[in-house]
Amino acid sequence: MPLRGCPAAGSLLVLLLAACATRAAEITFELPDNAKQCFYEEIAQGTKCTLEFQVITGGHYDVDCRLEDPDGTVLYKEMKKQYDSFTFTASRNGTYKFCFSNEFSTFTHKTVYFDFQVGEDPPLFPSENRVTALTQMESACVSIHEALKSVIDYQTHFRLREAQGRSRAEDLNTRVAYWSIGEAIILLVVSIGQVFLLKSFFSDKRTTATRVGS
Amino acid sequence: LALYFHSGEREEKCIIEDVPSDTLVIGNYKVQRWDMHRQEFLESAPGLGMFVTVTTPDAEVLLSKLYGPQGTFSFTSYLSGEHAICLQSNSTRFVAFAGSKLRIHLDIRVGEHFLDESIVKAKDKVNDVKIKLEHLIEQIHHISREQNYGREREEKFRKTSEETNSNILWWAVVQTLILISIGIWQIKSLRDFFISKKLV
Numbered sequence: 001m002p003l004r005g006c007p008a009a010g011s012l013l014v015l016l017l018a019a020c021a022t023r024a025a026e027i028t029f030e031l032p033d034n035a036k037q038c039f040y041e042e043i044a045q046g047t048k049c050t051l052e053f054q055v056i057t058g059g060h061y062d063v064d065c066r067l068e069d070p071d072g073t074v075l076y077k078e079m080k081k082q083y084d085s086f087t088f089t090a091s092r093n094g095t096y097k098f099c100f101s102n103e104f105s106t107f108t109h110k111t112v113y114f115d116f117q118v119g120e121d122p123p124l125f126p127s128e129n130r131v132t133a134l135t136q137m138e139s140a141c142v143s144i145h146e147a148l149k150s151v152i153d154y155q156t157h158f159r160l161r162e163a164q165g166r167s168r169a170e171d172l173n174t175r176v177a178y179w180s181i182g183e184a185i186i187l188l189v190v191s192i193g194q195v196f197l198l199k200s201f202f203s204d205k206r207t208t209a210t211r212v213g214s
Numbered sequence: 215l216a217l218y219f220h221s222g223e224r225e226e227k228c229i230i231e232d233v234p235s236d237t238l239v240i241g242n243y244k245v246q247r248w249d250m251h252r253q254e255f256l257e258s259a260p261g262l263g264m265f266v267t268v269t270t271p272d273a274e275v276l277l278s279k280l281y282g283p284q285g286t287f288s289f290t291s292y293l294s295g296e297h298a299i300c301l302q303s304n305s306t307r308f309v310a311f312a313g314s315k316l317r318i319h320l321d322i323r324v325g326e327h328f329l330d331e332s333i334v335k336a337k338d339k340v341n342d343v344k345i346k347l348e349h350l351i352e353q354i355h356h357i358s359r360e361q362n363y364g365r366e367r368e369e370k371f372r373k374t375s376e377e378t379n380s381n382i383l384w385w386a387v388v389q390t391l392i393l394i395s396i397g398i399w400q401i402k403s404l405r406d407f408f409i410s411k412k413l414v
Contacts, residue, residue: 025217025321028230039219111230116217141346148353155360159232162364166371173378180385184392191396195403202411 022119026156028056031063031102032109038099043090043118050117051076051098052085054160057167059108064101070094080104113160121149218319226302229322233291234363237325237356240288241266241299243281244319255317263304264318271295280304294363325356 023041031037043049055061062080069075069091076086076098090096100112134142221227231239245264246255266287268277276297277289291297303316 023216023321027217027320027322028232030228030230037219039217041217118216135343137343138346141343141350144350145346145353148350148357151357152353152360155357155364159360159364159367162367162371163232166367166374169371169374169378173374173381176378176381176385180381180389184385184389187389187392188396191400195400198404199407202407202413 022121024115024117026113026115028111028113030109030111031058031100033105033107034103035109036099036101036103038097039114039116040095040097041116041118042095043093045090045093047090047119048087049090049096049119050085050087051114052117053081053100053112053114054083054164056111056113056160056163058110059105061110061164061168063110063112064104065098066101067096067098069096115156216319217321218317221301221303221316221318223303223305223314223316226300227318228298228300229320230296230298231322231324232296233324234294234359235291237291237359238288239291239297239299239325240286240323242286242321242323243301244284245301245303246283246317246319247305248315248317250314265300265302265304267298267300267302269298269300271297294366325352325359 025041027039029037051067053063053065055063060080061082063082064079065076065081065084066074066078067076067086067088070093075088078084098114098116100114102108102110219227233239243264243266245262246257247262248254249256260283262283263280264283264285265280266277266285267275268287268289270276270291270293272293272295276291277287279287281287289297299322301318301320
């Protein structure tokens, strides 16, 4: 017990350092048509990073994505992708840039979600200054924490897929409604118009005994 | 505060957060202005502030405040759905300059727990585990709220699909009826017409 006094400060420092190296940013934003949106992040060398994105609503549910390192070398470039996940290790220090582009679309704007994870998560119980191994309680906490993190991750994926499915279903519903109304109107107009047109052929005084029908 | 993006001086940038009800959302931001003379982003720009506006899924304004160049804002959602967090600078001076832009650093945490600060306060073993347990409990509550929200969304989805289904069915029936009745009317009308014209 008395040994916990000093290590607390040490583990605080370690945790702060670890916290600096670990970040996760997930953002959902709207990308207007013909627009491009870029995001930048400073990454230290050797950090393992993951970029994951998904298009939630809009048009054909696709977007162009491009990831560049500080030198401008393109690490990842895909056109018209609906969903993808890309992991890479930073080869040098600097500002990495990734862009989403909707420039190929003329009038649909898209909602894009991305999740950019830098570094691994810090351990729940920092082990650098410990004298004893983790107690049972602490190991239980650690495993519950890991399980919950993956539950939250799956939940997010599920939510995004559901939002996308729902968006498609609502599109379908609107299209079916409008198209059906349109078709009914066209049907009425054309059939009534046909009869009056035919009648108008026989209204002239020029022809008298033209045989009708086949 | 590592992730950043660029924005025009007067441009409004919005982030969408789809959250269940009773969820705390905390946002941290920092904004820097591009300096034309030094050709770089200034570390601090006095007088520069950001309007932060948060709207609920029903387009009601939940939060609308002016913060400084760096700030933290938070709100608790009372409705579930897509909330929009919009940032716009209050700058009025450099509107005439082309090429003037802002760099906005942003970090948004949803239903989140302050793991780091909790550890700072931990002084002994029992407290440490207790704080971790509280953090886990909060995580579980967040998951439970999200699942509830998921159930609501699935219900909405199912309603939409069923509406589409009944729309298709009903309009097909209506169109068939129109076809048949128009067909009958056409034949009758033409027959009467030709009889009256003494062609048949």
